[in-house]
Amino acid sequence: MTVKELIEKTGWKLSTPSLDTDIPVEGAYCGDLLSWVMGNGEPQQAWITVQVHANVIAVALLREFSCLIVADGANVTPEFAEKAAAEELVVLESDLPVYESAKKLVELGI
């Protein structure tokens, strides 16, 4: 599945509309502790977190995640979205809690 299809199927908001979303998603990783995510995440996964700050963007890019899913309605500020877009990290916003967001991905076969 691609990020584009994921957005179509979930209705989650795309916070970085200027970016191409034709990116494959090969799984997902949930976590808010950055070193944990850095050590255990895999390239092309979608990263589900409630952390919203510049270091999240750095970790997501270095770990080569396909996108960031900010769950549980955590507040994506315009500054965060702008920085993510500038660094070419696709960010989605889900109103569902982390568990429910992950469940949604499972239902979609990710």
Place this chain on the structure above:
Amino acid sequence: MDSILHKEYTVVQDDYVNAGKVSSDIKSTLSEIGISPKVLRKIAVASYESEINLIIHAYGGKVFLDVGEDGAVYLVFKDPGPGIPDLEKALTPGWSTASEKARGMGFGAGMGLPNIQRVSDDFHIESSPEGTTLSLVFRSPV
């Protein structure tokens, strides 16, 4: 060691805003000279964790990147203190002395040094109150 590439960077204490920039430059620099994606990913983990350590725990520091003729990547992180009082504890997964501020941002999982040690081919650390030097080597499969 004959180095085919040498770069130096400065990391500033408490500069959370720019955290990751050095690691990102190291990764793109090494990608340009053809280091394999698999090795690059290990280097990205190690350099990010080490860069963050300089920001969170040290009074900032310097980063030295060298690439040998055989494609081995050498990274040295050098700071002017305050040193790690108990190295054994610092290398124990889950042990952290990160500040509340750092923890609030999701740092302080106590996985930094263990992650670095796990992904690097050579890992050497020396620490005293005058400073810590972390030397890492990543060998590219030929």
